[in-house]
Amino acid sequence: MKKLATYGVKPHDSALKEDGSSWSLMEKLFLGLPLDQYIGQAIRNKFNWVLAVIFAIGFPVIIYRFIFSLGAVTHASYDYPWGLFLGFGLFCMVPLSASGFMLGTTVEIFGRHDFEPIERLALLNGLLGYFFAVVYLLVDLGQPWRLSYPMIYSWGPAAVLFLVGWHVATYLSVQVMEVSTAFFEWIGFQRGYEFIRKGTVGLTVSGIILSTLHQGALGALFVYAPGKVHPLWYSAPFQWLHYFISSIPAGLCMVICVSTIVIYTMKWRCDQRFIDNLDRITISLAKGAALGLITYLIMKIIAVAHDNEWAYIVTGWGVWWLFEIIVGVIVPMALLAYGAHNKLAGICRIGAFITVFGILLNRLNTALIVFNWKLYQEIPHKWEIIISITIFALYIATYRFILARLPILYKYKD
């Protein structure tokens, strides 16, 4: 598509064609290109080939998992009941998808319409992250067809996971509604668009409530395991705050990362408004993320002080903890703050990528690496890794498919 754009081919971006007639659904799906042109650009795109290879290997393994049980694709470990599917799929994807409620709050609640060009990207990032976290969950659950049990059949309301389940389900529907405005515009369902727009403030506020609680609840899940999670990563009173606060820079930085990737690989799809505003918005988001990271850093240190765990820092695990804090929190915080102060979007982008790495490291640490620190460490099964990569590739493919079509990066012309 990049190549076509250099020849002056424009993708579909408005309700009506230049001659005044309307686009058909098929034409919209093919980006307004003739079929042969569409297929030609899809085949020329090397990334499509990478995805094809991943899917060719990964989908059979996923089918294998459902025919031959979870034990066939994992170590079936009793000591590590949660492997990569939850350690990465749930605990990493959810904080990185906090962008939806962050930008929703900024634009809709605080009325900062200057962030509007990126609002829809943030909402979509939130929706897809949550949706694929649920996909990971469905692969991991022993009996995914019973997923509705905690909702309707058998309640365990005192459990943190009960809260997570309910909130992720509710929040997913809130996000579907938030993103549906873009979809309604695209298919040309004006009344649906207006109906949802009326409820925006209500949807956004419920998004904040649900996000605060389940981002925190994911942390609270590990509070159940005081003997298993290493004390430096464990804090009964502060764990939920750590998870909630770190989800703020995580979500903001994920938007910076995605917008960076988009501006380099899908510039043909971005309109001038998005391109012109992106650096300014990146710097503003970086400012917010830097503030989030400093708050998070202070909370982490307070937690160590509160439980008087200083002695652990001089152990081997302590060095690993310091690595996470310095490389995953302090370095990106400095980069983001420096970039935001001197208005250097490039530095902010580097800081954002490192922040995302830091969040991944923290969640994987708590869920897998320092979990069972008194027992032994386990490297996930190779098929578990392949399935995790496949679902992530599916996430990227869906992301790209939607970005190329719906008015997320560009404004729909009526």
Add this chain to the structure above:
Amino acid sequence: MSSKISRRRFLAGSAAGAALVMHPGKKAFASGSFSGFPDGMGVLVDLTRCVGCRTCEAACNKEQKLPEPALPFDDYSVFDEIHHGNQKRRTTDKAYTIVNRYEPEGSDQPLYRKIQCNHCNEPACLTSCFVGAYTKTPEGAVIYDQHVCVGCRNCMIACPFHIPAYTYHSVLNPVIKKCIFCYDTRLKEGRPPACVESCPQQVMTFGKRKDLMKIARERIRKNPKKYIDHVYGEHEVGGTGWFYISSAPFAEAGFDEDLPKEPIINNVKDFLAMVPVVLVVWPALFTGFHLLATKGKSHGHGDDHSNDKQEGH
């Protein structure tokens, strides 16, 4: 007048909402001081008496109709098994109780330790289960309903003793498997579990938990040289139905001595207490922010770019 009605309606609505969301938190709080059913049964395990004959493992296998193990129960080479580099055997979906051998420092006698579900007074598995599959019965057993298990395995994360196992290799009906104190076949009728009855050394004593605790204390008092002065399970994670006395420090027999003295759920309460607060306060707070931030400004969306170039903070 009309404002009064709407205010009242608002308050009623808030109260109902608060009551709804308070429910889980309240339940968790109420259970905080719970120290077991008064007549709950328990088992006192005296590690000094165990000779590692594995009769209890065999009895459990038969009673619970578990599959035959790879090595017979009179094969003692299992004590030398090491898994994952440094791990002795543990409970699995095919073995609800396991005996392991330990060599305490400064003792020429090996020490054997039987592991199975400890049937906590306030079980972490129970409080972590989001479908409420677990039940602590008045008789003292922690049982579970396989028919509602979704397979999230949170109970395996929560159990401080690494007890629940999972039938990972079942395709259509994988569920949690663990010791249930022989509840269905024995405890319900007041009989001791199969392992206790089978033991030739009387390592285990079955009875009311509160009576057994007195016996344990009495044994330590009468023989202070033989026993260390600690009943493991008296206070650990809020007290357990099965508890232990030993001649060597418990850490040397593989017990985790760093466990909190309070039920695991107490750790989660800080968070659970926040839930109703967030649910009730956030809507008012953020709607208020919205009204303040957008006062006098256009509420329009997408058509208002007058402040696109605004640089804030």
